[in-house]
Amino acid sequence: PKIxxxxxxxxxxxxxxxxxxxxxxxxxxxxxxKCTVFGEGLGVQCFAIASIVKEKTSK
Structure with missing residues (x-):
């Protein structure tokens, strides 16, 4: 891909x-x-995934 x-x-x-x-x-x-308009070069598609873990706090 160009990116x-x-x-x-x-x-x-x-x-x-x-x-x-x-x-x-x-x-x-x-x-x-070439499965979608994005694959045909007619648009841009982006997905973002963030994995977040809560830190344990000591008491």
Whole structure:
């Protein structure tokens, strides 16, 4: 996909914003393989998933 060359820069930007190590951020790009209007190059599609774990507090 055309976004592949930007993945490293995107990970660095997100890591700075979220105060995380880049190893904790995963980005996957796919073309959509002409299955949808996005796959035909007529749009952009994005999904975001965040895994959040509540820290235990000591009493």
């Amino acid at each position: 592949d060359p930007l993945v490293s820069k995107m990970k660095k930007s997100l890591a700075e914003i979220l105060d995380l190590n880049t190893r904790r951020i995963g980005i996957t790009a796919t073309s959509g393989e």
